[in-house]
Amino acid sequence: EMQLVESGGGLVQPGGSRRLSCAASGFSFTEYSMAWVRQVPGRGLEWISYIGTSSTIIHYADSVKGRFTVSRDNGKNSLFLQMNSLRAADTAVYYCAREVHHYADYGLARYFYFYMDLWGKGTSVTVSS
Amino acid sequence: DIQMTQSPSSLSASVGDRVTLTCRASQSISNYLNWYQQKPGKAPTVLIYAASTLQSGVPSRFSGSGSGTQFTLTITNVQPGDFATYYCQQTYYDHRSTFGQGTLLEIK
Numbered sequence: 001e002m003q004l005v006e007s008g009g010g011l012v013q014p015g016g017s018r019r020l021s022c023a024a025s026g027f028s029f030t031e032y033s034m035a036w037v038r039q040v041p042g043r044g045l046e047w048i049s050y051i052g053t054s055s056t057i058i059h060y061a062d063s064v065k066g067r068f069t070v071s072r073d074n075g076k077n078s079l080f081l082q083m084n085s086l087r088a089a090d091t092a093v094y095y096c097a098r099e100v101h102h103y104a105d106y107g108l109a110r111y112f113y114f115y116m117d118l119w120g121k122g123t124s125v126t127v128s129s
Numbered sequence: 130d131i132q133m134t135q136s137p138s139s140l141s142a143s144v145g146d147r148v149t150l151t152c153r154a155s156q157s158i159s160n161y162l163n164w165y166q167q168k169p170g171k172a173p174t175v176l177i178y179a180a181s182t183l184q185s186g187v188p189s190r191f192s193g194s195g196s197g198t199q200f201t202l203t204i205t206n207v208q209p210g211d212f213a214t215y216y217c218q219q220t221y222y223d224h225r226s227t228f229g230q231g232t233l234l235e236i237k
Contacts (some may be wrong), residue, residue: 050224117171
C-alpha cells in the first residue's frame with residue numbers, strides 16, 4: 001500500500017524550531033517530487049514547499065521563505081521540513097504530499113500539469129508560549 | 130501572486146441534487162487548475178486536474194470546466210459521501226501553487 005506518514009509535530013515556543021519528517025512507502029520515492037502543504041485548523045490549505053526528485057529544484061511560499069528548509073533522503077525514502085523562527089501563524093497541520101506530473105501535447109506545444117495524488121494524514125504543529 | 134477565490138463559501142444540497150462550485154483566479158491561468166475534496170479530519174484527495182480531467186477512480190458525477198480565470202466543479206446526483214469541503218488549486222507556475230479558501234458542501 002502506498003502511503004506517507006508524517007511525524008515530528010508538537011508544541012513549540014515562538015521563535016523555536018521543529019523538524020518534520022515524512023516517511024514514504026509502497027512506491028518508488030526517488031521517482032517523485034514532493035511537497036509540503038499546511039492547514040490552519042478550520043481554515044484552508046496553503047502550499048508551502050516543493051522539492052524535486054534530486055533536490056536540485058526547491059521552492060517555498062513567501063510566508064516561509066528564509067525560515068523553513070525542505071530536504072529529502074532518497075536512500076531512506078524520507079522527506080523533511082526544518083522549521084525555524086516559528087510564529088503563532090505557523091500553527092497548523094502539516095501534510096506531505098506526492099506530486100504527480102502530467103504532460104499534454106497540443107500540436108507542437110507541450111503543457112505541464114501537476115497535482116498532489118497521495119497525501120499523509122498530517123502532523124500538528126502548535127506554536128505557543 | 131495568483132489569488133484564488135471560491136464561491137460560495139458554503140452550499141446546502143440534498144442527495145440527488147446537481148451542484149456547481151465556482152473558482153476564480155486573479156489572473157489568467159489557462160487550464161492549470163485542480164480540484165480536491167477534503168472530509169473532516171482527513172487529507173485532501175484529488176478529483177480533477179487540468180481543469181477538466183477526471184482523476185482515475187473518481188466517479189463520473191464529478192466534472193470540471195473552465196479556462197482563463199473562471200472555473201467550475203459540478204457534481205451531478207450528489208451522494209451522501211460527497212458532503213465535504215472542496216478546494217481549487219492553481220498550478221500555473223511550475224511546482225508552486227495556491228489554493229482557494231474552500232467551499233463547504235453541506236446536507237440540506
